[in-house]
Amino acid sequence: MAEQQQPRNGDSYRQALLKWSVHHYKLPHVDDQAFAKWYTEVQVPQIMKIAQRHGVRKYSLLNRRAPQYITPSFLRDYFEAEMKEIKTAPGWKLAPFDVTAAYWSDSPEKLKAMLADPDWENIIIAGEKPWIDTERADCQIGWDNTYLEDGKIGNE
Template identity: 25%
Template sequence: MTKEQEVAENTPIRFTLTHYRKAGVTHEDFMKWIVEVHLPKAIPTFQKHGISDYALFDTPETSNNPLREVMAVARPTWQVADYDCIIEYTGPSAQTIQQIMIDPEWIEVCQDQEDWVDTSRALVSLGYHTQYLSKGKVMNLKQ
């Protein structure tokens, strides 16, 4: 086993998912559905599969529209993302994500997502998270 394979095998994996709400659904209702309906049903499945962390990054228009104006001047070639949220899961391995996706419990949890999520626009990624600054403290950098 190479050092890279060993690190990958022993390093928690981060799975990210961007979501857009379905047309006709407000951002507020969409986020309320995720937090109050979907997430309470999802957490037991996450725990069953060893997901150690779950975070929801809410990106409302009230934040993105002013940012868009600033970036038009500061970084005119940059685009401001227009999705409603980013969901981040941290688990023991890439196989964990695969196992969740085919788990009948997860399929049941996601049964109503088509009413809320524009799944045709979802964007996923899988990789490793390394913290370099936390609460003002530099970490994981050679001094």
């Protein structure tokens, strides 16, 4: 198992957790509003049950303060055009995915167990097929270190 980093300012902040993010692409014909409704009302509750069963400590759509982190195509198109005008960031572009889900765990084994659960394939992946391009996703994994939370500095 990879060595886990510890917060630098002692035990006043929680232990750093392993964070796995999955960036999904919706199918091109799927309406943005219908997609957001399905993901938050159907997919999220199903994922939570399986994630909880395998000891995943936190699951979110990468935005704790809002109910979801779903990127509607009209917003992505608008900011893509705006970014071309920003001269200080000429190589920047908006990520092309439509939704990001993040899972926090204290071990990679728990994440692997969640993904190997038969319900993951039979419920989660099967339920995504009418909505999400299940042939591709961009994923990230690493330790989640919080430096500012609720206005307080941590991990100094």
